[in-house]
Amino acid sequence: MERPIGVFDSGVGGLSVLAEMRRLLPREHFIFYGDNANAPYGLKDEGEIVRLTLAAVDILLSTDIKALVLACNTATSAAAPALRARLNIPVIGMEPALKPAQALRHGGKILVMATPATLKLPKFGDLMRLYGEGAVPVPVRGLVERIERGEVSGPETEDLLRETLSPHLREPVDAVVLGCTHYIFAKEAIRKAVGPDARLVDGNLGTARQLARRLEGQMRQEGEGSVTLLTSGDETACLPLMRRLMAVVE
């Protein structure tokens, strides 16, 4: 019950999921590990993503966590089945929120922004077959790198988003799925690029709710929660950025 909840991301993106989980479970202790030294994962091959994820999760496991949250779409797609087979604690992952986006359709398209690796892994094909009606995958390059440097807005980030998205905006778009936890931090720049009509959809609240349900009966009943930040990167650069981004979404 007192044991912490481990949260993993390739870098800072998972902090947006952490914020949602803190709102829902304010009494819990969270340990967040960002593999900033190896971010981004989205251009690596599957074997490399699995290897890095398992190594990072080992660090979280050494703190005796009661649940593991893979707060990274790419790592979930590549490594969640292997982790679920190995661990006997709940493993909660991310997935592009295609199903919720379907409910917002009014005859327009759904754009699914994600890393090239997430779009290539088999899990995405399964999701597209189930909930892919009218959905267009949009591989995004360079955005995670910018967010890892804290550049969540500004003209260059906006240019990158306009270039990536504008070819898909000639027909009506009902929803844009943010299929990478990093993208939440760039919501305003994404909003500028897609215009006011499309709804932006992410899986963060769904993941937080799933964690809450899986921990029923195992939650702290009193006291304040806490967050411990760990990084594989340069602490003097990464920790201040992490704290700054946490303040943006909290």
Add this chain to the structure above:
Amino acid sequence: MERPIGVFDSGVGGLSVLAEMRRLLPREHFIFYGDNANAPYGLKDEGEIVRLTLAAVDILLSTDIKALVLACNTATSAAAPALRARLNIPVIGMEPALKPAQALRHGGKILVMATPATLKLPKFGDLMRLYGEGAVPVPVRGLVERIERGEVSGPETEDLLRETLSPHLREPVDAVVLGCTHYIFAKEAIRKAVGPDARLVDGNLGTARQLARRLEGQMRQEGEGSVTLLTSGDETACLPLMRRLMAVVE
């Protein structure tokens, strides 16, 4: 806005979905078509299920419906993609509620009760790959036939359920997915067979909510809603049974 919502099932099972939709959208007009003459679909092959579903949907389309609900898991798995490609109204379907069931896991199994056809169709494989951790498919034979005759409870229905489920109850079961809309009517008998600890999970509320979101801005703003019942079967036998079952879930 005044146009009705079409609801289709192979027989009477979809009436359980209709009840949920009526609760959420009380002002709407619903036209329910049960293909009772051809029920059950769950033992037919894919081509036959698609053919029967398209023929039944044609009857609903002739009433100028504004949305189509496939209130049958088997018909959704077989025919939803073809219908979505053809129609330019929202097509809402069913799916075994594997994902919600995952959130109820506490180290036990999930039993997924469904018709043999639902379990064999590719959609179920996609769902299992995405949300199938700890899930055991349980093909159910004979239950839909009993429910089509109104035998939702009683010793014979209970015997059938005990025989079907007891081989899977030797290890702890956290959740039982009712992957066929007919099974909702036999909830009490299923509860008796699985015992008090497992949660019974169905997709009815999820489907009703999805319909509500897809119809945003197109809903009737005042007046009472209504239900019109149509059947391909013998009206003097089917309509009284349908009304009786509706009263059970309303």
